[in-house]
Each structure stands twice: as C-alpha cells, then as structure tokens.
Amino acid sequence: MSGDTIRDLHVAIVGAGIGGLALAMGLEKRGVPYTIYEAAQEFSAVGLSAGIGFGPNGDLALDMLQEGFREKYDKVCVGNMPGEPQDIYYEGMLLEPGLGLNESWRGKTAWGHPDYVRRGVRHSPSTFKSFNYVNSTDINQAHRHAVLEIMTTFISAEKVRFSKTLMEIQQRSDKVILKFADGDVAEASILVGADGIKSTVREHVLRPLYPSQVEPVYANSYCYRGVITTSEAKEIFGDLTDVAKMYVGERLCCVTYLISKGDEFNFLLCALDDKPWELKNAVSQQITQEVMLADFEGPGVDERFRRLLKKARPVKWGFFYHRHTSTYYRDRVVLLGDSAHASLPFQAAGAGQGLEDSLILCNLLATIYHDRDQVAALAPYIRAGFAAYDAIRRPRAQRQLERAHEMSDMLHYRHPETGKRIESIASKLQKNWFEWIWFHDLKADIDAACKKMDAALNK
Numbered sequence: 394m395s396g397d398t399i400r401d402l403h404v405a406i407v408g409a410g411i412g413g414l415a416l417a418m419g420l421e422k423r424g425v426p427y428t429i430y431e432a433a434q435e436f437s438a439v440g441l442s443a444g445i446g447f448g449p450n451g452d453l454a455l456d457m458l459q460e461g462f463r464e465k466y467d468k469v470c471v472g473n474m475p476g477e478p479q480d481i482y483y484e485g486m487l488l489e490p491g492l493g494l495n496e497s498w499r500g501k502t503a504w505g506h507p508d509y510v511r512r513g514v515r516h517s518p519s520t521f522k523s524f525n526y527v528n529s530t531d532i533n534q535a536h537r538h539a540v541l542e543i544m545t546t547f548i549s550a551e552k553v554r555f556s557k558t559l560m561e562i563q564q565r566s567d568k569v570i571l572k573f574a575d576g577d578v579a580e581a582s583i584l585v586g587a588d589g590i591k592s593t594v595r596e597h598v599l600r601p602l603y604p605s606q607v608e609p610v611y612a613n614s615y616c617y618r619g620v621i622t623t624s625e626a627k628e629i630f631g632d633l634t635d636v637a638k639m640y641v642g643e644r645l646c647c648v649t650y651l652i653s654k655g656d657e658f659n660f661l662l663c664a665l666d667d668k669p670w671e672l673k674n675a676v677s678q679q680i681t682q683e684v685m686l687a688d689f690e691g692p693g694v695d696e697r698f699r700r701l702l703k704k705a706r707p708v709k710w711g712f713f714y715h716r717h718t719s720t721y722y723r724d725r726v727v728l729l730g731d732s733a734h735a736s737l738p739f740q741a742a743g744a745g746q747g748l749e750d751s752l753i754l755c756n757l758l759a760t761i762y763h764d765r766d767q768v769a770a771l772a773p774y775i776r777a778g779f780a781a782y783d784a785i786r787r788p789r790a791q792r793q794l795e796r797a798h799e800m801s802d803m804l805h806y807r808h809p810e811t812g813k814r815i816e817s818i819a820s821k822l823q824k825n826w827f828e829w830i831w832f833h834d835l836k837a838d839i840d841a842a843c844k845k846m847d848a849a850l851n852k
C-alpha cells in the first residue's frame with residue numbers, strides 16, 4: 394500500500410467463510426484490489442450445520458455479486474422430494490407421540506410462498522475428491538463445502554493467504570495494520586472482518602464504545618445434529634422425510650430436510666437450556682451419549698426422535714447470537730456476516746444476510762474506486778461509505794436476528810401469541826413472516842447506500 398488516495402484502495406478481508414468469499418467474489422468481478430487472510434490452512438467450513446440453503450434474497454445477492462454463480466449453484470441443490478411441492482419451506486408437525494398425523498389440521502401447517510423454491514445444497518463426488526475427506530465428520534461438512542467450492546472458482550488464488558490468524562489491529566489515519574499469529578504484518582486501506590461469530594475484528598470495532606456487545610450471547614438453547622442416509626431416515630419416519638419438517642414441542646424441537654440430491658437426511662434436535670453455557674471459548678461441547686439421550690426422554694416425545702437422536706454425535710452445539718450491535722464499523726474497519734450479526738438458525742437466513750452485506754459493500758467500494766477522482770483523498774469516502782453501509786444493512790440484519798429469536802420461541806411453545814397451538818404457529822408463519830426477508834429489493838438497497846454516501850460527502 395503506497396498512499397491514501399482512491400487509486401491506492403486495497404481491501405483486506407479477514408475470514409474465508411461464506412461472507413468473506415462472497416465479498417471477494419464481488420470485488421473480483423468489479424476489479425477492486427483485495428487480499429483475503431484466512432486462519433485455516435485451506436478453504437474449509439468449520440460451520441455448525443452440514444447443509445445450507447439460501448432464501449430467494451440470498452440467491453439474488455449471489456447472482457448480483459457474480460454472474461454465473463447461480464448456474465453452478467443450481468447443479469448442487471436439492472429441494473423437497475420430486476413430486477412434492479417445491480414452494481413449501483417447512484411443514485410444521487408435533488414432537489409429541491403421534492406427531493399430529495391424525496389431527497384435523499394435518500396438511501394445513503406448511504409455510505412457504507408460491508414464488509419460493511426450496512433448494513438445499515448437496516455434495517458432488519468432485520467435492521469429495523477435491524477436499525480429500527477422510528472420515529464421516531468431514532463428509533458431514535461437504536454440503537457447505539460444495540457452496541464454498543463454487544465460490545472459490547471466482548476468486549484468484551494469489552489473492553488468498555492461508556494460515557493467517559489475525560491477532561491485532563492498529564488503525565492509523567491513512568491505513569490499517571494487521572498483525573498475524575505467525576508474526577507477519579500486512580497493511581490495507583480498509584479491513585473487513587468476516588471472521589465469524591467469535592470475531593477478533595468485532596472486538597476491535599465495539600470494545601471502545603460498546604464493550605458489553607462484543608461477546609455473542611448464549612441463547613439458552615443448543616442442538617444435536619447429524620446426517621444419515623435417506624433410507625435410514627425412512628426406516629424411522631417413512632415418507633415424512635420427503636418434505637422438510639419442523640416438529641415443534643415443549644422446550645424441544647426438531648428440524649429435518651433432505652440434502653445430497655435426496656440421498657441424505659440432515660437433522661437438528663434442539664433443546665432449551667436453563668443453565669449458562671459451561672465453556673468459555675467454545676460453542677460446542679463433547680458429552681456422553683447418556684446425557685444426550687436423557688434430553689429427549691419422557692412421555693412428551695415421540696419414540697421416533699429417540700431413535701433419530703441415537704444417530705447424532707454426542708456433541709452439544711450451543712446457539713449464540715449478537716443480540717445488540719450499535720455499529721458495524723469503526724473508522725477504517727467494518728464487520729460483515731456473522732461477525733456483525735450472528736443469529737439463531739431457525740429462519741435459515743443468517744448466511745443470506747452476509748451475502749447482502751457483501752453485495753452492498755462491494756458496490757459501494759466499486760463506486761468509490763471506479764467512479765470518483767482517482768487522486769482524491771480516500772479517507773472521507775471510507776467514512777461516508779461505511780456510514781451508508783451501516784445505515785442500510787444494520788436495521789435489516791438485526792431485524793432478521795430478532796425474528797429468528799422469536800421463531801425459536803414459537804417452535805419451543807414459548808411465544809405468548811401462539812402458545813402450544815401448531816395451527817397458530819403455522820398461521821403466523823404463513824402470513825408474511827418470510828416475505829420481507831426473501832423478496833427484498835436489493836437493487837434499491839445498493840442505490841440507497843450510494844446515495845447516502847454521496848449525500849454525506851456533499852454536506
């Protein structure tokens with residue numbers, strides 16, 4: 394980095410998860426200089442879930458970030474089973490014995506939208522080969538890997554630095570200095586923290602003014618998860634495996650959907666928790682199988698879930714989230730994806746919000762880099778651009794996070810409006826619950842962000 398004019402702009406992205414890679418894709422396409430620094434030794438997904446799906450907003454953001462993504466992505470997706478409606482997002486049923494199969498509401502408790510198309514990701518044989526999987530744990534990650542693998546095809550290899558764990562950030566008036574665990578030091582005009590829920594960059598952004606907001610908050614809930622073959626799942630659930638399900642219940646719930654072109658079945662068995670999370674620096678905890686099985690004991694739980702739980706690994710995955718975040722930036726450093734707005738997973742919309750962050754940010758940066766005077770000082774543009782990004786992205790991403798929490802309350806019979814009635818839960822989710830997330834005008838967001846930036850600069 395030589396100076397601090399617009400033509401010197403260089404973006405450092407920390408973290409090569411879905412958020413960081415999406416930003417890199419967008420910057421690559423728009424010809425804005427960047428480098429990604431990733432702690433892992435290779436592109437990898439140490440994510441919590443095996444499968445991942447994006448709503449229509451996420452699909453659209455990916456399309457707008459990089460033409461050609463969608464075509465590749467469609468090839469690794471799977472919806473509900475062939476013949477079943479693809480516009481069903483989930484069908485609600487009960488966790489209690491009988492699952493509600495003989496109730497009068499059966500068949501009326503699905504939610505989705507006529508313009509929604511269910512698409513979860515499957516792995517491809519080439520994905521397995523290229524990532525050199527050695528055991529079943531790795532295979533469970535393959536579905537998320539399939540997405541990351543496609544993303545990386547749009548990124549120049551020489552712009553990625555692996556084994557770079559960011560430890561320290563220093564901001565100067567004209568640059569950001571990044572210090573890594575191996576002793577390396579790098580400089581950039583701006584730093585984008587896409588380093589996930591336990592973010593080093595978030596600490597830097599929020600510690601001075603909002604120290605209580607740095608750490609993710611335990612949501613007093615956790616899950617057990619697993620991926621089994623669909624034929625194994627059919628032995629337990631029969632044709633109920635065909636359409637994605639949310640089984641709701643008193644303090645417990647279960648989410649299931651197909652992945653791997655319908656060959657595999659992804660499940661999460663979730664429980665509320667009265668106690669604080671025990672481990673200080675880890676969001677997952679190895680436990681015994683007895684302790685795990687005890688969570689789903691009792692007459693209120695259908696036997697089928699106990700059979701399913703026996704196929705999960707005895708690892709408790711805590712649900713953490715960033716409930717309050719007063720800003721997504723500090724001077725030259727900005728947050729993106731889970732570092733900004735880690736969420737509970739019940740709307741399957743967290744990564745989609747990270748894609749939207751990337752879309753807005755890469756358009757702002759491209760506007761600065763290509764459409765403004767190359768010799769103008771960069772600093773005012775960074776200030777105005779980050780303020781615009783924060784103004785457009787933060788309210789929407791925080792709303793998603795609040796609603797995911799509210800949805801958790803519904804699924805666990807804790808919501809004051811819907812109580813223990815599946816018909817009320819389904820009815821609430823059927824009435825415009827998801828539309829504002831899925832069918833949002835992203836082009837209007839880009840325009841509004843650019844306008845805000847210009848307005849701030851012209852003041």
Ligand SMILES: Cc1cc2nc3c(=O)[nH]c(=O)nc-3n(C[C@H](O)[C@H](O)[C@H](O)COP(=O)(O)OP(=O)(O)OC[C@H]3O[C@@H](n4cnc5c(N)ncnc54)[C@H](O)[C@@H]3O)c2cc1C
Pocket residue numbers: 407408409410411412413430431432433437439440441442444445446447448451557558559560587588589590591592593661729730731732737738741742743744745746747
């Ligand atoms: C159970 C579950 C299911 C979900 N399902 C969905 C779904 O279906 N759809 C959806 O949209 N969302 C879903 N989500 C949310 C989604 O997984 C996350 O929002 C998304 O993966 C976050 O991506 P990210 O790139 O921001 O962070 P991450 O994926 O966490 O990536 C962060 C990267 O930063 C790197 N890193 C961390 N610290 C450093 C450091 N100091 N230096 C350098 N590198 C560092 C890490 O190695 C990692 O590669 C789900 C979440 C959960 C928990």
